[in-house]
Amino acid sequence: xxxxRDLSISFGGLKAVEDVSLAVPRGAIVALxxxxxxxxxxxxxxxxxxxxxDSGTVALEGRDITGLAPHEICRLGMTRTFQIxxxxxxxxxxxxxxxxxxxxxxxxxxxxxxxxEVAREVGLAGDLDKLALNLxxxxxxxxxxxxxxxxxxxxxxxxxxxxxxNPQEIAxxxxxxxxxxxxxxxxxxxxxxxxxxxxxxDEVYVLNNGRLIARGAPHAITDDPRVIEAYLxxxxxxxxxxxxxx
Amino acid sequence: MRGLxxxxxxxxxVAMLPLFVTSGYALNAIVMTLYAAALGQAWNILGGxxxxxxxxxxxxxxxxxxxxxxxxxxxxxNAWAALPAALAAGGAVGALVGALSFRYGLRGSYFAxxxxxxxxxxxILANTFEFTGAGVGMIVPLKETVAxxxxxxxxxxLWLILALVLSGLLVSWWLKRSRYGAWLQxxxxxxxxxxxxxxxxxxxxxxxIIVSGGLMAAGGAFYVQYLHYIDPHIAYGPAVSVEALLGxxxxxxxxxxxxxxGAGALHLLGEATRGLMGDAPGINLVIYGIVLILMVTFLPSxxxxxxxxxxxxx
Numbered sequence: 001x002x003x004x005r006d007l008s009i010s011f012g013g014l015k016a017v018e019d020v021s022l023a024v025p026r027g028a029i030v031a032l033x034x035x036x037x038x039x040x041x042x043x044x045x046x047x048x049x050x051x052x053x054d055s056g057t058v059a060l061e062g063r064d065i066t067g068l069a070p071h072e073i074c075r076l077g078m079t080r081t082f083q084i085x086x087x088x089x090x091x092x093x094x095x096x097x098x099x100x101x102x103x104x105x106x107x108x109x110x111x112x113x114x115x116x117e118v119a120r121e122v123g124l125a126g127d128l129d130k131l132a133l134n135l136x137x138x139x140x141x142x143x144x145x146x147x148x149x150x151x152x153x154x155x156x157x158x159x160x161x162x163x164x165x166n167p168q169e170i171a172x173x174x175x176x177x178x179x180x181x182x183x184x185x186x187x188x189x190x191x192x193x194x195x196x197x198x199x200x201x202d203e204v205y206v207l208n209n210g211r212l213i214a215r216g217a218p219h220a221i222t223d224d225p226r227v228i229e230a231y232l233x234x235x236x237x238x239x240x241x242x243x244x245x246x
Numbered sequence: 247m248r249g250l251x252x253x254x255x256x257x258x259x260v261a262m263l264p265l266f267v268t269s270g271y272a273l274n275a276i277v278m279t280l281y282a283a284a285l286g287q288a289w290n291i292l293g294g295x296x297x298x299x300x301x302x303x304x305x306x307x308x309x310x311x312x313x314x315x316x317x318x319x320x321x322x323x324n325a326w327a328a329l330p331a332a333l334a335a336g337g338a339v340g341a342l343v344g345a346l347s348f349r350y351g352l353r354g355s356y357f358a359x360x361x362x363x364x365x366x367x368x369x370i371l372a373n374t375f376e377f378t379g380a381g382v383g384m385i386v387p388l389k390e391t392v393a394x395x396x397x398x399x400x401x402x403x404l405w406l407i408l409a410l411v412l413s414g415l416l417v418s419w420w421l422k423r424s425r426y427g428a429w430l431q432x433x434x435x436x437x438x439x440x441x442x443x444x445x446x447x448x449x450x451x452x453x454x455i456i457v458s459g460g461l462m463a464a465g466g467a468f469y470v471q472y473l474h475y476i477d478p479h480i481a482y483g484p485a486v487s488v489e490a491l492l493g494x495x496x497x498x499x500x501x502x503x504x505x506x507x508g509a510g511a512l513h514l515l516g517e518a519t520r521g522l523m524g525d526a527p528g529i530n531l532v533i534y535g536i537v538l539i540l541m542v543t544f545l546p547s548x549x550x551x552x553x554x555x556x557x558x559x560x
Contacts, residue, residue: 050438074444082442088435090500099432102425103444111425151444 001026001155001186002078007046007056016042018210020056024155029177029187031197031218034207035231040190041083043207044159047188048080049073060155074103077154081147081161083190085140087132093119094128096143100150114150122146122176138169142176149180156180158189162196174199194222206230249422249502253415260408264401273400279513280407281468285486286493286505287414288461293491294499295421296454297434299354302361303462303490305343305368306336308481310463312372314470315384320377325395329467336463337456339368344455348448353437362487369482383477386470395471403472410464411506417457418502430454431500462490492534496541498550507549512537 002024009017017039024030032040045051047058049070057066060078068076079100088096097115098108105111119125122142127135132143141161148156158177162170174196181187191197197204197218204221206214208230214221221227225237260280267273285307292298313335317328347360372378390398397403421427432440433447441447470476480486497508515537516530523529545552 048442050441069446070438070441071444071446074442079444080442082439086436086439088432088439090435091431095428095431099428099440099445100443102428106425108423108425108428111428147439147443 001028001061002047002188003059004043004047005057005059007043007053007058009042009046009051009054015210017046017053020207020210020212022205022212022215024186024188026186027181027184028202029181029189029200031201031204032188032190032207033192033194033197033204033221038207038230039210040207041159042210044080044157044190048078048157050080074151074153077152078157079148079151079153079155080157081144081159083159083163085137085144087135087140087143089131089133091132092128093124093130093132093135093139093143093146096132097124097146097150100147103151115146118146118150121149121179123172137164138166138172141165141173145176145180149185153185155186155188158187158191160190160192162191162193170196198222249419253412253419253502256415257408257412261405264399264404270400273404275513275517277400277404277407277472279509280404280411281465281472282489282493282513283506283509284407284410284414284468285462285465285490286497286509287411287418288458288465289490290494290499290501290505291417291421291461292451292454292458294494294501294504295418295427295434296430296451296458298451298455299358299491300361300458300487301358301484301491302363302365302487303458304482304484304486305361305365306339306459306462307466307469307486307490308365308368308372308476308478309339309459310336310466311470311476311481312378312384312466313463314467315379315386315476316377318386319384324393325471326393329395329464332463332467333460336466337460339364339463340455340457340459341452343459344452348451348455362484365482365484365487369478372478372482379477381478383475383480386474386476388474406471407468410461410468414461414505415502417461422502426450426453434500492538494548496537496548498548501548501550504548504550511549 005021007017007020020043034040046053049068052067057064059065060076065073065076094112094115097118098111101111101114105114116128119128122145124142124146127139135143145161162173165173170193177187177200201218204216204218205212206221206227213226213230214224228237228240263276264273289300289303293300310332313332314328317323317331318325343361343364347357352360373381389396421430429445429450432445433450437447492512493505493508496511498504512534515533519530519533
């Protein structure tokens with residue numbers, strides 16, 4: 001579905017993303033994890049066309065989309081959400097979602113109808129007439145998801161849709177993401193909430209300091225010493241093993 | 247549909263005003279209020295619905311006014327033929343300013359400054375060239391026939407400017423319920439978000455500045471027909487740019503009725519201060535400035551926002 005090859009970008013002297021390749025198979029949920037500052041969101045920006053890569057290519061369904069503008073990539077079927085939610089604050093939830101729906105529906109009535117439908121899917125049906133800026137964080141995360149879904153994507157890039165939610169809200173969101181996949185949408189998600197990653201992902205990529213350090217099934221990844229050290233510091237894996245054996 | 251009914255009712259009511267109002271002074275005040283509303287509506291499309299605050303809408307106004315005057319006086323066109331050409335001139339200047347500033351991602355105060363600069367450049371050009379009458383300006387001869395787009399009565403001008411205000415209302419109404427309008431307001435609220443949802447922000451903004459420029463130019467064309475004179479300072483000076491943005495900011499940006507309400511409130515206020523303080527030149531501008539500061543500080547959503555809150559609480 002999505003294939004990124006050898007993506008790199010530096011900001012000044014900082015190599016934010018270095019030679020990263022990843023592949024997302026059709027119908028899968030692939031998670032991208034890594035400590036803060038690892039370059040996950042930058043990688044999303046490269047893939048979705050918001051930032052031009054210094055080198056490397058991106059292909060969507062076998063078609064080269066390197067260098068295309070975000071709105072063109074969205075038209076081709078790949079839509080992203082933002083980690084820091086960016087609702088159209090002055091507009092209602094319904095109007096917000098309708099902006100996404102308009103991508104494939106010219107008529108206002110059709111777009112509004114689709115907005116209602118998508119809102120039900122993500123659990124926003126009760127908030128349709130609220131102004132987006134009056135939503136809770138959890139509501140805004142759902143709105144971010146709803147707008148993206150309304151564009152009718154084949155591939156969704158979710159940037160930390162669970163961050164900032166309490167455990168109850170997270171538990172409420174996990175089935176929403178599962179439903180999205182069940183409806184035939186492929187998902188690539190950045191996520192810190194490991195509970196969700198373990199639940200949802202078929203495959204996990206781990207990014208640290210701009211480089212991919214591991215890739216595999218969720219359970220294999222959490223046992224990988226390189227991953228543990230990326231999160232907890234050099235030598236931790238060995239110390240943990242000793243502690244378990246002692 | 248209720249919105250359309252409201253616009254229709256407003257049109258009929260104002261069109262019948264000359265039946266009851268016979269004083270030339272009062273009719274002129276109504277015409278000038280509608281004229282300010284029309285300028286405000288033009289600004290509101292780009293500034294209110296699109297969030298691109300122009301401080302130089304005179305560049306479109308003046309281009310429409312000069313196109314109207316030059317085509318009639320120098321080239322002998324009929325006014326009815328010159329009118330669409332004036333609109334096109336405003337739209338073309340809009341395309342030029344928009345293409346240059348949006349291509350390079352100018353936003354906020356940078357965009358405002360660039361529009362102001364464009365208006366100044368055009369003012370200097372108009373001041374220089376012979377075919378615009380240079381610094382002397384141009385007089386459009388008085389003809390007072392409808393065939394020359396110069397109605398013989400004030401009522402005729404009232405109907406003319408009313409037609410322009412009604413088209414402004416219709417465009418705004420359409421923006422509230424169309425895909426293009428949804429895209430424009432999305433770009434205003436968050437350009438990156440809009441792009442992520444497949445909106446071509448550059449094209450959306452470019453279209454907005456072309457329509458806004460065309461309507462503003464229509465205001466300029468009306469000015470020339472009504473007052474028969476144009477010079478570089480009137481056409482491209484900052485006064486028109488300010489007049490265009492005052493109404494929507496005070497009435498309510500990005501709303502259908504905001505520019506009209508704002509223009510109405512300002513003109514009533516202007517008349518009242520003239521009554522109270524006499525004809526001290528420029529006193530109305532001082533009052534406008536104070537009102538603008540108060541509105542932006544305490545009522546950023548304008549008169550329409552205030553009315554909405556009242557209705558919601560009632």
